[in-house]
Amino acid sequence: MKIVKVYGPGCARCETTEAMVKDAAARLGVEVEVEKVTDAKSIAMAGIMSTPGISVDGELVHAGGLPDVAKLEGWLGA
Amino acid sequence: MTTLGLENNLRSSQQWKWHAGVVAFAIVWFAVYGQLIPISEWITSLLPIDRNSHTGEAIAFFLYDVPKVMMLLTLIVFAMGVVRSWFSPEKTRALLSGKREGVGNVMSASLGILTPFCSCSAVPLFIGFVSAGVPLGVTFSFLIAAPMVNEVALVLLFGLVGWKVALTYLAFGLGIAIVAGFIIGKLRLEGWLQDWVRDIHSGANSGIAVEGERLSMVDRYRLGIEAVREIFGKVWMWIILGIGMGALIHGYVPEDLMVRIMGADAWWSVPVAVLMGIPMYTNAAGVIPIVEALLGKGAALGTVLAFMMSVIALSLPEMIILKQVLTLRLIAVFVGVVASGILAVGFLFNLIF
Numbered sequence: 003m004k005i006v007k008v009y010g011p012g013c014a015r016c017e018t019t020e021a022m023v024k025d026a027a028a029r030l031g032v033e034v035e036v037e038k039v040t041d042a043k044s045i046a047m048a049g050i051m052s053t054p055g056i057s058v059d060g061e062l063v064h065a066g067g068l069p070d071v072a073k074l075e076g077w078l079g080a
Numbered sequence: 081m082t083t084l085g086l087e088n089n090l091r092s093s094q095q096w097k098w099h100a101g102v103v104a105f106a107i108v109w110f111a112v113y114g115q116l117i118p119i120s121e122w123i124t125s126l127l128p129i130d131r132n133s134h135t136g137e138a139i140a141f142f143l144y145d146v147p148k149v150m151m152l153l154t155l156i157v158f159a160m161g162v163v164r165s166w167f168s169p170e171k172t173r174a175l176l177s178g179k180r181e182g183v184g185n186v187m188s189a190s191l192g193i194l195t196p197f198c199s200c201s202a203v204p205l206f207i208g209f210v211s212a213g214v215p216l217g218v219t220f221s222f223l224i225a226a227p228m229v230n231e232v233a234l235v236l237l238f239g240l241v242g243w244k245v246a247l248t249y250l251a252f253g254l255g256i257a258i259v260a261g262f263i264i265g266k267l268r269l270e271g272w273l274q275d276w277v278r279d280i281h282s283g284a285n286s287g288i289a290v291e292g293e294r295l296s297m298v299d300r301y302r303l304g305i306e307a308v309r310e311i312f313g314k315v316w317m318w319i320i321l322g323i324g325m326g327a328l329i330h331g332y333v334p335e336d337l338m339v340r341i342m343g344a345d346a347w348w349s350v351p352v353a354v355l356m357g358i359p360m361y362t363n364a365a366g367v368i369p370i371v372e373a374l375l376g377k378g379a380a381l382g383t384v385l386a387f388m389m390s391v392i393a394l395s396l397p398e399m400i401i402l403k404q405v406l407t408l409r410l411i412a413v414f415v416g417v418v419a420s421g422i423l424a425v426g427f428l429f430n431l432i433f
Contacts, residue, residue, distance in 0.1 A: 013198065015310075042404050043276065046207035051169040053201040066168065066196060068306065070299070 004032060004078065009039045009048060009055035015068055016040075019054040026074045034078065091296075098298050106155075113151055120144035138331030145240065145323045145369065150316075152239040153232065154308055160231045161307030164196045165300040169205055176214045176222075181265045184218035189257035192225030202398065206405050207277060216273075217265015224418060225257035228393040232311065236368035241375060248429075249385065256389070256421035263417050272410035318366035326373035333377055342379035349383045350426035354419055357390025367391050382429030389422045 006023055010016025020036060027034040039045055045053065052066030063077045120143040129136045172195045176188055209219040229250055237246040342349050371384050399411055
């Protein structure tokens with residue numbers, strides 16, 4: 003079980019990112035728990051300056067813009 | 081040939097396809113753009129309306145402006161999306177951290193134009209900057225320049241009003257961001273941040289930066305396309321609404337009325353324009369077509385620019401977001417300094433032009 007956090011204050015792109023993470027996980031058959039972090043303070047504390055950001059099992063892998071599908075599968079599959 | 085070689089070959093042939101596609105797009109773009117006036121006039125002539133009537137004027141204006149603005153936006157937003165892929169908030173922060181005020185303000189305002197920025201991440205960005213030792217005033221220069229001098233505003237000004245006004249807007253927008261940030265820095269207001277922000281600040285937790293993802297040219301083109309898609313998803317309604325409003329003003333509003341209300345002789349019109357702009361929150365896309373129409377009807381350039389800058393740079397929703405990190409006093413100073421700058425630009429323009 004991987005714990006994925008999606009950081010973003012709730013803009014359209016953050017919603018899309020969350021859906022992309024879930025889709026990718028379903029495609030790969032990886033079990034994930036997706037948690038959304040919307041509070042600006044927590045986002046900032048995680049070291050993210052541009053949203054949406056993604057962390058997998060506590061490690062920050064992406065910040066700013068929609069993630070690339072192939073890369074996203076890489077992060078979830080590894 | 082090894083599989084790796086094959087893969088490389090495949091990739092480079094794909095790259096060439098992308099390059100060729102971008103060039104072909106540019107050629108078609110310029111060919112169509114040059115023919116927009118005849119096309120729009122031809123369509124208007126097909127309609128059962130007298131071309132010289134109010135309605136005819138308004139429709140011709142609308143049919144020419146909508147495709148023109150859409151085309152300009154596509155081109156510039158794509159180009160900016162590609163250019164911006166070389167910049168990131170992390171790199172910008174590294175460039176700015178520990179910079180002295182003055183030089184730092186100039187760099188910061190200029191980087192504000194090039195660094196990808198979305199007002200929804202203003203707060204994390206603010207904290208990221210301040211906690212990494214970017215001076216408060218330098219951070220403000222960035223936060224003022226990033227939304228105010230954006231490519232959508234510049235494209236629309238260039239396309240609808242002319243390159244001189246676009247360039248002046250660019251210069252004065254940068255100027256306000258630099259000077260306002262410099263003044264805020266000189267006031268030494270670090271104590272007016274919200275407590276929790278100050279704690280990270282003094283703790284100098286520089287945060288973890290995401291490893292720069294390596295991008296190929298094709299990735300950068302893709303980012304450009306994504307930027308275009310996003311802008312269109314977000315602003316096309318505003319543009320059509322704005323141009324529609326502009327078309328109505330263009331066709332129906334009598335000229336002398338505008339000159340009296342927004343002309344250069346009415347000194348009070350500049351402060352009124354700035355005040356009116358604060359609660360209004362549309363993006364540049366909605367305002368500029370209206371700006372164009374107002375100018376065409378004899379409104380003074382300074383007054384109109386002041387209105388536009390105020391709408392874009394001083395917005396109530398953004399202040400509410402910033403309230404999480406800044407105290408009310410600091411927000412008041414921020415608004416005061418920026419509003420004074422805009423007033424000065426408004427008056428100056430009315431004097432010069």
